[in-house]
Amino acid sequence: MTVVDVGPVDDFPDRTMKLVEANGVEIGVCRWGSEIFALRSQCPHQAAPLCHGFLQTALSSRFTPDGVEVDAHAEEPVILCPWHRWEFSLRSGTSFWPGYRARTYPVDVAGGRVLIQLRRA
Amino acid sequence: MSTLRSAYQGPIIDIDVHQRWRTVDELIDRLPQRWRDYVLARGGGPRAALMPAGLSYPFQRGVNKRLEAVPEDGLGTDFELMRSQHLDAYPIELVNLSFDIGHEVTQRNPVFSAAIARAMNDWVIETWLPRDTRIRTTIVVPSELPDEAAREIHRVGAHPGVTAVLFSWNAFGKPLGHPVYDPIYRAAEELALPIAIHGAAGETEGNMAHAVAGGIPNSRLEWHTLLQQPTLTHVASFVAHGTFEKFPRLKVLLLETGLAWVPNFLWRLDAHYRILRAESDWVRRLPSEYFRQHCKLSTQPFELTPRKSQLIELFEAFGGMDDLLCFSSDYPHWDADNPFFVANRLPRDWLPKVFRENARQMLRLTETEAAAV
Amino acid sequence: MVGPVIDACVHHHWNSQLEVTDRMSEGWREHLGVPGSLPGGAGAMPILPAAPYRHPSGDYLASAERDDHPAGTDPALTVSQVFGDGPVRRAILSHDRGMFIPSVPNTYRASAVAAAMNDWTTERWLEADDRFFGLVVVPNQTSDDGAAEIRRAGARERMVGVLMAANGLGKPFGHPAYHPIYAAAAELDLPVVLHAGGDVGADTLTHPTAGGLPATFGEISALAYSPMMTHVQSLIVQGVFEKYPSLRVFVSGVGAAWIPGLFFRLDVNWRGLRREVPWVRRPPSEYFREHVRVATWPFDRPAESDGAERVVRALDAFGGTEDLLCFASGYPHWNTDTVADIADRLPDSWHRKVFHDNARDWFRWPDRERVRPSAPGSEGVEDVEAVGGVEVGAMPVTGERDIPPAQRFYPTEDGREIEWVPAAD
Structure with a gap:
């Protein structure tokens, strides 16, 4: 396991995707409130630079007695790919509908620094 | 460079890449004085939109492109971006430009439409073709004036960088086999342009x-x-009107319709x-035979099935798809x-075949130009 | 030999329109006129719009024609030719040119004729043989009238579905204007039948093909599946099956080989464009598999000698198609399919489902247990923390930032400040 220090927490403004390079891989790092997410910037669909896309929140739908309701989840950020606009969870890397998963990395904050754990694939 | 490994390492011909001017001034400057005056007076300024009214399905945040293909100032198609993101990122032998689908010629005034088509063709020949030896282009024509369209094909169609005639406006609202359009096909056939x-x-x-049967979605x-729906009608129309009997060397390139519709359509x-034969004496062969001889399709937008084999199974049920497909990226569009x-x-x-040979059979690539690559 | 067969699409029509119009009110009968009151038999207006495309060698099986009866107009002949001593046990009468009625420009006449057609089907046809079942023709230009007619005629137990027929409003069938019809159909547990040709009539506002009107019958017939793709997709994408979760749909007259092509594109497109229609919760093909069944007629016939195998391979590429198809003959159309031929073309393992079970499960047979209309909410609710629910048709906030009113100005090169407007060029 390799741990990469990508800078002080203060360098990561809230709800903003910031691109860093670690071991030759482009990674999108995004602070979302008290959490920090890290996602490899490569779309599992066609290898687009994923983290250059639109940052939004997850959108799900469900039945209710009054009809289908669509819910936006403020605590669940997703990135919409800059190419085909497919969406991936920053937390899990999963696509909105199963079948594709972007690579995510565990993130720790220690001594005010953001540390990304790069594991062997 | 793409981070994907590819099963194909050879040279790529990309038959559908889109280019647009940074500002419409580039086009207006190439119009005759009379039409420059018209544009400026009509819109009240040099940025007057040339696009006539059409169906409106605007894209999310108004961006129809891959986001990284949007230039910093947001204007047009940037050649340097195209080079770094596409031409140099893959082993591209040639790209075939097809404007931003060329809909500026859909003017209600047919004479203006013809002037715009000429300006667009001059613009692409003067500005895009010299930029890179890998660039080839389609030309646009004013289809509402078929004879004028034929003249435009003869005017610029001999240019060695020109590969095809982009039929960007169905001006009469008729399926494209309708004989009103025959002068366009005759000229294209004469110049060996698909x-x-x-x-x-x-x-x-x-x-x-x-654009869609059964009501506007x-x-x-x-x-x-459903982008393929008008194309279905046009191909059926070419068969029923005997277009390929009248113009036996005419080729038709079907762009940006996807592929999975092909088996069902030709079976039907x-x-x-x-x-068809009872109604039209000149239908002498099976429609699929005309199709296989005269038509090819761009691969984009490539259908994605849950299992890779599903799409291939569908193709193989039809058979011979490997001879029909020409790779296209549709760069720089979102899909x-x-x-x-x-x-x-x-x-x-x-x-x-798909990445090179089929396109070489289809596009008019002159010997000298091909050798220069 | 196949077991019992349900024929999900047989066409019936009138020999004389008086069979229908005599079931209308006195006022309407006067309005329509009396045939023979003018020389040469004239004196009444025709109730049908013209059919603009005709088969060059006849629209119907020659064997179904009789001197005194055009094809499909004599219940006794239809009984003998559809049932005979063959395996067909039930047949669903699906109208013929009568399906153009909902789109005639006089919307009140359309409603009145449709109601008379439903009475005519019941009295002239369903009483002729107890193996016949009917579809309620719905005057869909005025969907509240349509819903009322479904509730009236659809209460009859041998009406087993609702025929959407011609496209009266010129919109894809998922358009909200049509939703009251689906509410009524779901309420009565009646599947909605979409039949090829609903966009062909001279009176419809839509076009039966994209890209212009073809010149010949061969083209229009080969392309008949174009508008059907539009309608099926529209029902799914415009949330009809979200609003009416128990609603069932049956598609008739366009064969089946279009299914893989449509859903291979639609499912992948949905991944990227779903935020435009966020109420579409699942891949569109899943709604299709749950809510739509498709008639085999006219079965797809590639020209090659192994054509039947090719079609089955194409359907297998989509997968699970044996659960979606229902045999239909299309009698007495020129391209009528026979049980024996379709049995030859389909794998034996599909026969029971396609010839019988799928249709048995789908239509509202008198001996089928009624399904109570499920209100939205009857399916599993995901455990989610909702922030501001939004109904179908509304747009939730999903961006990373607040979205303020966005008028803004920016400086130009020559020092002016100009307001941002969408770039048209």
């Missing part, structure tokens, strides 16, 4: 015919999914062979395909 039909382009923007998702047409991704979804022995 006709390129871009999915629903001539219907969506020109709105003389419906509510969403871009629905409209975009073939099943109607005897009826553009990565060539390596497409290569990895197709059978390996199809790849030299």
